[in-house]
Amino acid sequence: MTFVDPHTVLSALGIAIAGGLIGLDRTAVGQFMISQPIVAGPFTGWLLGDATTGLLVGAALELIWILDMPVGAFVPADSTAAAIGATAIAILGNPGGVYVPGVGFSILLTVILAPITMMADQVARQFNSRLADAAQSASGPDLRKRIARAHVSGIGVFFLKSLAVYLAFIPVGIAAVRLFLAMPDPFHRAMALFVKLLPLMGVALAARKLSMKAVDLFLLGGFILAVLMGQMFQAPALVILPLAVAGGLLGARYRDRRS
């Protein structure tokens, strides 16, 4: 398998276009959350014939930026680009099936991508703000057409921004993953551990944003419930989670009454 085999090139191009379209859901069209890593990752994986790798990337990344909100002038890291980019390079860089260290390395590469995507997003937003000013200069029947054109152009700018990011990142990422495969064993063990620890880091990041406390009693309550139900009664997560939701609701009401 060579780096520039037609299948890889076409797949990378296809993912760049699909990624550009999925990215629109973040800001410009719908916001139905198909751009969230937990959805975009497996979807990208499914397009490339390996949904499991996408599922791993999505689950590892979902909670990392979950509470970074686009408030005011702050533009959060593009978690969609991270999920789609990591899934694409993990699969296209090592097409032999799910390889956990390769997934870890791909995620780490996209972390480096985060500040670049934030900058690209800011540039796209600045450009789009000029579209509104340009539409203002029209008058008469032209005004309506200019508004519609500027509106569609703004969506197009967001698409092109994502497309450019993927077109630049995916080939470099594929090359990097292939180099990684030839690296010594400790690198592979390190990246396997990195993937396994990411969900806990995601839990910590989300908990930090949801609660100001160092040890939140609700978080602790969920942990105790899971340990009791899971390890004493062998209950699966599918049973534990509804109990956790019910417990959370009761706990919140109790806290409200006390306060």
Added chain:
Amino acid sequence: MQSLGFAFAIEPVLRKLYPDPEEYESRLRLHMSYFNTQPYLASYILGAVTRLEQERASGRKPVADVQGLKTSLMAPLGALGDSFFWGSLKPFAAVMAVALVITGSWWAPLLFLAVYNSVHVVLRAGVLVSGYRSGGDAVDLMARYRFTKTAKLLKVTSLVMLGVIPGVLPSWRPEFRIAVTAPDMAVSAAGLALTLGIVGLLRKGGSPVTFMLGLGVACLVMAYAGVI
């Protein structure tokens, strides 16, 4: 950019209400002024503005302050929507989905979409109608939807579900499971301790990117030191 989107959305209404081209243009131009709020709750303002424009065009409220209404609503609705949709509903659905994926349920992303969108789409349509009916009475919006109270409940339940994730660590799918020979209880406790340790570090500051890079380097050091 939202001002352009708002003007694009309200334009068909204005075209119908104002047959005089000059008045139509001046009203359309008015809606191109600065506008920024939470995108879902923009529907509420769109409904209210439609109502006011109708009343203005029909002569019932010839001096209706449409721009004043938009300006007064966009900031509070922005804060309310950010807190409810981005700060509560999205984490709630995401934590649930991650907990399920991590324990082996491949269909959890579909559940995430179903949970989030069943609330979001209904509310988005609902607030458009209530904006139109109430003419922008934000008190009516707050009383009807109880965003603040529901957001609190969602945040608390998200925290409880976050606690479940390290609690079920021994039953994580094999790709995420750390192979150690220790009792399940000890594995879960170690997971919780590590999580709380990271929370402690986060309280001192730092971005997710810094922490992820730090984690990558720490894993590499452990691998070369023979710890893993």
